[in-house]
Amino acid sequence: MNDGRPPFGRRIGIDVGGTKALGVALDEDGRIVAERRRPTPRGADSLPALVDVLVELAIELGEVDSLGIGVPGLVTRDGVLRAAPNLDGVADFEVGPLLAERLGHPVSVDNDGTCAAVAEWQLGAAKGEDDVLLVTLGTGIGGGLIASGSVQRGLNGFAGEFGHMVVDPNGPRCPCGRRGCWERYASGSGLAMLAREAATGHRLHAVVDHAGGDPQNVRGEHVMAAAMDGDDEALEVIDEFGRWVALGLSNLTNALDPAVIVLGGGLAAGAELYLGPIVRWFRELLYQPHLRPVPRVEFAEWGPRAGAVGAALLPSVRDASTAG
Numbered sequence: 356m357n358d359g360r361p362p363f364g365r366r367i368g369i370d371v372g373g374t375k376a377l378g379v380a381l382d383e384d385g386r387i388v389a390e391r392r393r394p395t396p397r398g399a400d401s402l403p404a405l406v407d408v409l410v411e412l413a414i415e416l417g418e419v420d421s422l423g424i425g426v427p428g429l430v431t432r433d434g435v436l437r438a439a440p441n442l443d444g445v446a447d448f449e450v451g452p453l454l455a456e457r458l459g460h461p462v463s464v465d466n467d468g469t470c471a472a473v474a475e476w477q478l479g480a481a482k483g484e485d486d487v488l489l490v491t492l493g494t495g496i497g498g499g500l501i502a503s504g505s506v507q508r509g510l511n512g513f514a515g516e517f518g519h520m521v522v523d524p525n526g527p528r529c530p531c532g533r534r535g536c537w538e539r540y541a542s543g544s545g546l547a548m549l550a551r552e553a554a555t556g557h558r559l560h561a562v563v564d565h566a567g568g569d570p571q572n573v574r575g576e577h578v579m580a581a582a583m584d585g586d587d588e589a590l591e592v593i594d595e596f597g598r599w600v601a602l603g604l605s606n607l608t609n610a611l612d613p614a615v616i617v618l619g620g621g622l623a624a625g626a627e628l629y630l631g632p633i634v635r636w637f638r639e640l641l642y643q644p645h646l647r648p649v650p651r652v653e654f655a656e657w658g659p660r661a662g663a664v665g666a667a668l669l670p671s672v673r674d675a676s677t678a679g
């Protein structure tokens with residue numbers, strides 16, 4: 356059993372993003388009692404500086420009983436960050452072992468999507484469920500998976516890279532080198548691409564106005580702004596976007612059969628616009644929806660703090676899952 360309460364008080368979590376590191380301390384009831392942020396060091400020799408920043412943040416946040424770190428990339432089960440496209444110079448960066456040596460106690464490290472999944476599972480939108488799929492819709496797509504009440508990491512720790520499922524082998528090229536990955540369509544940059552395609556076809560006048568008059572400047576926030584005003588063409592783009600999101604969610608549901616799907620990341624800020632189209636298309640695209648309970652689709656509760664909160668909870672869920 357795991358109720359998210361380890362046998363000690365303060366738990367500290369730090370979420371390392373491309374621009375900032377956000378640290379939180381949780382009390383024994385899971386409330387944030389302290390919060391600090393620092394810019395993420397950039398440039399050629401930024402990794403030793405990043406270790407310094409993480410040590411300083413952990414110490415500033417109080418007596419360190421347990422520390423978890425969320426990182427934006429592929430992280431092995433022993434805390435080595437193999438690759439991280441949004442951090443400079445990362446290749447087999449031993450962030451977990453280096454921090455453990457500096458601080459003198461174990462440090463849990465996991466992917467930021469997995470951390471967000473842990474936060475929503477233990478203390479958020481998926482509380483009380485044992486089978487939880489979390490998908491972050493931001494600049495790209497990340498995610499995490501809880502199955503039968505335990506965090507799933509896969510053989511290497513790399514499970515949850517849902518954004519690079521190919522949904523169209525002839526689609527636009529992805530930074531990962533392949534074509535038609537889900538995140539080309541169903542992320543914030545995907546929404547912008549769908550909108551620019553429509554705008555260069557001489558549609559979306561209201562959206563282009565929000566973008567200062569140039570169709571090539573259209574971004575997701577301009578579509579959202581026009582859609583909030585009730586613009587029909589912007590709402591059509593959001594409907595098309597919702598269909599791409601739902602396509603990936605239906606594939607994941609066929610593979611994983613979750614009870615609840617939690618949507619996090621930057622696009623959660625427009626939940627009221629996106630949820631309707633996503634749920635409608637999801638029900639339409641799902642395999643055998645009349646023969647199965649349809650998973651709930653909800654937006655995340657922890658917003659931009661999900662990664663840090665989940666990182667703080669990592670040591671306790673790891674202990675629980677390894678103790679069986």
Ligand SMILES: [Zn+2]
Pocket residue numbers: 518519529530531532533536
């Ligand atoms: Zn890709």
